[in-house]
Amino acid sequence: MRRFYRGQDMARIQSVTEMMAAARRRLPGFAAEYLFGGAEDELTLAANRNDFSAIRLHSRTLIANAPPHLQTELAGSRAAYPFAIGPSGYNGMLWPQADIELARAAASRGIPFCLSTVANASLEEVRRAVPQADLWFQLYPLRDSALNDSLLQRARDAGVSTLVITSDALVVGNREWDRRNFIRPRQLTLANKLSVLLHPRWLWRVMVPHGLPLMGNLSPYLPAPERTALGSMDFIARQLDTQLDWDKVARLRRQWPGQMVLKGVLNSADVLRAAACGLDAVVISNHGGRQLDGAPSSVAALAMVAPAVKGRIRLLLDSGIRRGADIVKARALGADGVLLARATLAGVAAGGADGAGRVVDILAEETARCLQLMGHSDVRQLRREDLILPEWMCDGREFIS
């Protein structure tokens, strides 16, 4: 019974791709599409993978093969590996208490975990459940500044080290599957209801015992009937600050005493502006291809941005990380490290904290092996010269003005 309940043995899963397949099997159609889908024609979603594949590793040989050193500093946090678990909303649809499971997986491996504004567990719950977590908080700034003040105060009280402001989702991307999966807001199509019935393990584990997940961080600001993931949709649509601009980011910078990171930047002019605002780091990101379809891959953006900003601000990257080699490439291009999202989300959807932890272990092992095969013993040794880039990626042109 327990085996049926838990499903596949996570230790048998060998790669992130395999974990993603396990998650797809476990989730009903609408939840799998929510996790894996991108915006419109998914051009950017595909580019995130294709552009990593287009970069080759230029290895050296016969260099002393010391045990690999992967420890890194990510936006002021010490991390055992050059990656952290990045923010994602509505994780409770994938696994009960998925936010807490992800925080547990991250803390047990010595990497930070970033909780989303639209997480199902609250800052307070995550801190209580995982006191040792290096907790980051991702803020979608809200129109009502009193609510932002309250969220920041709660983040401070919960011992959050790093505030991440997401800037690329002021308008929600055109995710057609999301509209197709519902007849009307909040009501699944018949095909999706059948798909739910065909995934009894998910139904049994996620829906039956817990019902619709609550919006942990936003619940204190909502009347009781609107505290669920579906019930809060109107509130979120009303409250998301679509007028977020640099002045507001600068104000948040003055308010937040810890490390502060801007996520969703693809253009060197914006990276320099973030540095001028006093931010500690930016995440070069296209939101995993879920927002502006046709945006460049984050790795191509990093290749073009890093030489232009010349170390004036720390760089992180996300979007499309599926292999340790991707992390090595991001590091060699000038990022301190990367944020994971779908990779660890697939892990949590397939097997809770065990699944997410397995993904962290797989990526750590792959990064270490890749580093050694390249003739390095420390991620800090990686340089652009360790890569062979396609010509279009290194011609120095800024592709967005």
Ligand SMILES: Cc1cc2nc3c(=O)[nH]c(=O)nc-3n(C[C@H](O)[C@H](O)[C@H](O)COP(=O)(O)O)c2cc1C
């Ligand atoms: C299901 C899902 C939910 C997400 N929710 C958020 C969110 O609440 N806040 C945020 O800043 N980014 C969110 N993102 C974007 C991720 O933080 C990250 O930028 C992106 O997923 C990276 O691409 P990858 O998952 O392909 O690696 C979400 C991504 C996914 C897949």
